[in-house]
Amino acid sequence: MTHRAAIIGGGVIGGGWAARFLLNGWDVQVFDPDPEAERKIGQVLANARRSLPGLTDVALPPEGRLQFCETLQEAVEHADWIQESVPERLDIKHETLADIQKMCRADAVIGSSTSGFKPSQLQEGAARPGQIMVCHPFNPVYLLPLVEVVTTPANTAESVEGVKTLLQEVGMYPLHLKKEIDAHVADRFLEAVWREALWLVKDGIATTAEIDDAIRYGFGIRWAQMGLFETYRVAGGEAGMKHFMAQFGPALKWPWTKLMDVPEFNDDLVDLIAGQSDAQSGAYTIQELEQIRDGNLVAMMRALKTQNWGVGALLAQHEDRLRNADAVSSPLDHTAPVVTGNRVVPLDWTDYNGHMNEARYLQAFADATDRFMAIIGCDADYIAAGHSYFTAETHIRHLDEVNAGQIIRIETTALGGGGKKLHLWHEMYVGGKLIATGEHFLLHVDLKTRKAAPASSAVDKALKKWIDAHGKRPLPEGVGRAIRSSAPR
Incomplete structure (x- = not known):
């Protein structure tokens, strides 16, 4: 059965509630006399659709139906949950809540997004005080899970448990505060x-x-x-x-x-x-x-690094310093494979078997490819100017296990390329032991047309120098491998 939520007040918080319910499969009906409400909620929804699905590794349910209502009655009369998010004035909230109770089902939840008023204040003069409770969220409502559920003796234990269950079903964390205080906790x-x-x-x-x-x-x-x-x-x-x-x-x-x-x-x-x-x-x-704290901190700080924000940007800058210092101490030698990776396997790269999972091998080799691209001049400025290499084909061989805390070193050989093409061979080592190989074929692309195009003369010249030097080396074992089924046909 599809649940139905009514959102009364379509500002930042109301829009966030609408997105939270809608993207978790609820039908949502919005009432807000502001002529800009539909546009404003549309912007919130665009942000939510971009970010919320990425929180889980399981697809969200099909999106519910969104309707903007002309009247309060149309929004609330069939709703299972009614979320009031009108301005923080007690007289406005009392008037709104009284009108809602005249038109809604007696068994509907009425939650208030108030950040300051106590539930006993909201319940004053209400036709059904036990139907109203504080459900105070945090912005952005569609991402942050906390909801302070604040109640009074007028709210039955059964109704509170029902509210907590419904909030959990849309991915939120209901923190039930049994003793009210101004501004909650x-x-x-x-x-x-x-x-x-x-x-x-x-x-x-x-x-x-x-x-x-x-x-x-x-x-x-x-x-x-x-x-x-x-x-x-x-x-x-x-x-x-x-x-x-x-x-x-x-x-x-x-x-x-x-x-x-x-x-x-x-x-x-x-x-x-x-x-x-x-x-x-x-x-x-x-x-x-x-240890729990340290693992959590590493995971969060690494996540922020992918966004290049806050402490994550600081980490990225520190990595650049370390990488540049390593480059100075180890100048490039065209006669040998170039070192494109030298890193520790972090805790969050390991799987249920205790070793680095297959997706991280690909990530490590992809990072090595990026490093080689930068070495030949396909760096951030080059990409910003509208040119890059796109991976067209990859083949990875997993030869041994890698565990958290071990240092992996990746050496890269340029097998061929030029013009629109780039063919790389990566070897991953722990100590002197070969752990995995990755073979990657890339095409140079014009980012405006999204079609293959020749690399710049400078990049092509730098690549040719590596290909000529590496071409004098023996072909690495495993190049050109493919998976062939041995099953009878």
């Missing part, structure tokens, strides 16, 4: 950091860019994978959270921050936090937590 943290940041800027201590760099190059990455308390538990070492609290607790009285209204630091607070930390993380040793 997550935004209170953000507000504290925001206020301190305003003081730092106002007092001339740091610029906005410096503050952002302090977050994205440091604790922001740690928080992304372990949160606050588990991060500090690890910082306490083998003695755990109590040791951390004893060591850094007195700092609460130091004037490190403008936010000096802190709870009394006493044994009761230490025991409370340490006990909750034990329940949260006590199943792991500190060393195990450190």
